[in-house]
Amino acid sequence: MPVLIHNRKASFNYEILERFEAGLKLTGPEVKSLRKGQGALDGAYVTVRGGEAFLIGMFIPPYQVNNQASYDPLRQRKLLLTKKELNALAGIEKGLTIVPISVYNKGRHVKIEIASVRGKKQFDKRETIKKRDVERDIRREYTDR
Numbered sequence: 001m002p003v004l005i006h007n008r009k010a011s012f013n014y015e016i017l018e019r020f021e022a023g024l025k026l027t028g029p030e031v032k033s034l035r036k037g038q039g040a041l042d043g044a045y046v047t048v049r050g051g052e053a054f055l056i057g058m059f060i061p062p063y064q065v066n067n068q069a070s071y072d073p074l075r076q077r078k079l080l081l082t083k084k085e086l087n088a089l090a091g092i093e094k095g096l097t098i099v100p101i102s103v104y105n106k107g108r109h110v111k112i113e114i115a116s117v118r119g120k121k122q123f124d125k126r127e128t129i130k131k132r133d134v135e136r137d138i139r140r141e142y143t144d145r
Contacts, residue, residue, distance in 0.1 A: 003103070004034050004035065004037060004039070004105065004110070005034065005037070005040070006041075006101070007041035007042070007099065007100055007102060009042065010041075010099050010115070010117070011101075012125065013119065013125070014097070014117035016101070016115045017115065017116045017118060018088075019113060019115045020081070020085055020088075020089070020114050021112075021113055021114075022079040022080055022081045022111065022113075023080030023081075023111055023112075024077055024078075024080070024103070024110050024111070025079075025080060026060075029063035029064070030063070032063045033063040034060060034103060036063075038061050039058065039059060039061070041058055041099075041101075042059075044056065044057040044099065045097060046079065046098035046099070046100065048089050048090045048098075051086060052078060053079040053089060054076045054077065054078055054079065055076065055077045055114075058074070058100065059074055079112065089116070092116050096117065096118055097117050097119070098115070098117070099114065099117055100112055100113070101113040101115050
């Protein structure tokens with residue numbers, strides 16, 4: 001499963017509670033653009049309306065800029081989920097958000113990993129930075145020896 005796009009800030013800004021895998025309903029040029037590694041998940045989120053899930057705020061640039069005059073790179077994209085997964089997402093408690101984690105290939109299909117998350121407080125973020133710095137220092141010590 002080669003990862004096409006990864007949302008690095010999601011694990012830093014949020015505490016990930018539960019992960020889901022969903023299909024994405026895309027057009028052909030959007031798939032080509034994603035396979036080139038273009039696109040961004042920053043600021044994107046998922047909403048459930050009328051028994052369907054939609055990805056809002058994901059940026060996919062046009063594959064060929066000159067050929068697409070009426071292309072909207074920030075359009076809402078439908079997520080393909082089972083009824084059981086949709087009910088689980090619809091029943092998420094107040095205070096939680098659904099954000100995309102990564103977009104990847106699975107066979108010939110483009111899949112997206114989404115997660116229900118809770119926002120981290122500032123002191124939690126500082127603790128994460130401190131752990132990362134300590135692990136980096138330990139790795140440096142072992143590579144020097």
